[in-house]
Amino acid sequence: MTRSFKFSFTALGIAALIGLSSAAQAQVVLKASHQFPGGKGDVRDEMVQMIARDVAAANVGVEIKVFPGSSLVKAQEQWKAMLSGQIDMTSLPLDYASGFHPQFGATLMPGLVKGHAHARRINDSAFMKDIKGIIEKGGAKVLADAWLAGAFAGKDKCIKKPEDVVGMKMRSAGATFSQMWAGAGASIVSIPSSEVYSALQQGVATATDTSSGSFVSFRLYEQLKCITAPGDNALWFMYEPVLISMKSWDKLNDAQKKALMAASQKAEAYFEAESKKLDDKMVETFKANKVEVVTLTDAEAEAWRAVAQKTSYKEFADKVPGGKELIEKALSVK
Numbered sequence: 001m002t003r004s005f006k007f008s009f010t011a012l013g014i015a016a017l018i019g020l021s022s023a024a025q026a027q028v029v030l031k032a033s034h035q036f037p038g039g040k041g042d043v044r045d046e047m048v049q050m051i052a053r054d055v056a057a058a059n060v061g062v063e064i065k066v067f068p069g070s071s072l073v074k075a076q077e078q079w080k081a082m083l084s085g086q087i088d089m090t091s092l093p094l095d096y097a098s099g100f101h102p103q104f105g106a107t108l109m110p111g112l113v114k115g116h117a118h119a120r121r122i123n124d125s126a127f128m129k130d131i132k133g134i135i136e137k138g139g140a141k142v143l144a145d146a147w148l149a150g151a152f153a154g155k156d157k158c159i160k161k162p163e164d165v166v167g168m169k170m171r172s173a174g175a176t177f178s179q180m181w182a183g184a185g186a187s188i189v190s191i192p193s194s195e196v197y198s199a200l201q202q203g204v205a206t207a208t209d210t211s212s213g214s215f216v217s218f219r220l221y222e223q224l225k226c227i228t229a230p231g232d233n234a235l236w237f238m239y240e241p242v243l244i245s246m247k248s249w250d251k252l253n254d255a256q257k258k259a260l261m262a263a264s265q266k267a268e269a270y271f272e273a274e275s276k277k278l279d280d281k282m283v284e285t286f287k288a289n290k291v292e293v294v295t296l297t298d299a300e301a302e303a304w305r306a307v308a309q310k311t312s313y314k315e316f317a318d319k320v321p322g323g324k325e326l327i328e329k330a331l332s333v334k
Contacts, residue, residue, distance in 0.1 A: 038068025
């Protein structure tokens with residue numbers, strides 16, 4: 001009886017230790033936050049959800065909890081929250097962190113990225129190598145690249161030429177576009193994309209620019225009369241990577257890092273395939289909701305670039321450390 005009892009006790013002890021070991025392995029929980037609607041088909045949310053699912057399936061002891069729709073951290077606070085340890089991961093418009101690193105403003109610069117194929121070439125450029133170097137020095141790591149095309153739209157009329165925005169209250173996604181709009185005669189409203197609907201509804205803003213995905217997922221077609229889609233002359237492209245804080249990354253073991261990178265690369269490939277579809281879906285959705293859809297002619301696009309050269313590009317080159325060189329490197333990508 002005594003020997004049997006001892007054996008049972010030992011077996012139970014070993015089982016408990018194994019259980020504790022497994023529990024300890026599964027205790028790496030990463031909090032991923034973003035501002036985009038969850039469960040409604042937003043491709044950026046799906047990108048983060050894919051990473052979470054694939055990392056869980058890899059069974060390496062990592063769980064990623066996703067908090068969409070600014071449910072944990074406000075849209076423009078996510079970079080700071082990541083560095084402070086409040087969250088571990090985020091998908092965010094990098095320009096939102098340009099208050100910390102003004103060079104990030106180059107990732108939302110009028111006319112710098114001309115199309116989806118051009119964005120892919122930009123990813124492999126010296127320009128993006130510099131941007132990612134600043135991200136890493138700032139305390140974060142890029143898990144997946146993502147570029148979105150965008151558009152601009154008016155509550156009361158179409159926006160095609162610079163003179164069309166004179167007197168408009170324009171909500172803009174970032175400083176560089178704000179400078180261009182202001183240079184053309186608009187006044188600027190500074191709010192995140194998640195607050196644009198109510199701003200248009202209340203008359204706080206009478207026009208907006210944002211990504212094609214956000215125009216649809218935030219139902220902005222309910223508040224707008226006319227939208228200028230990317231077409232063949234896209235002015236608006238924004239870099240919205242999936243990031244992890246370096247502190248969180250460094251806590252992972254090699255198997256966990258490998259699984260997270262594999263999941264992130266798969267999500268990046270998914271996003272790249274879907275990004276052009278976002279533009280098409282936006283056009284279809286706005287037409288279905290009786291919103292006029294227009295695109296820029298070559299001459300109209302050139303007129304906007306001329307305004308940007310005198311405002312956004314000049315300001316960036318003059319005031320941002322290394323700004324002139326960053327723009328030159330980006331413009332050199334054909």
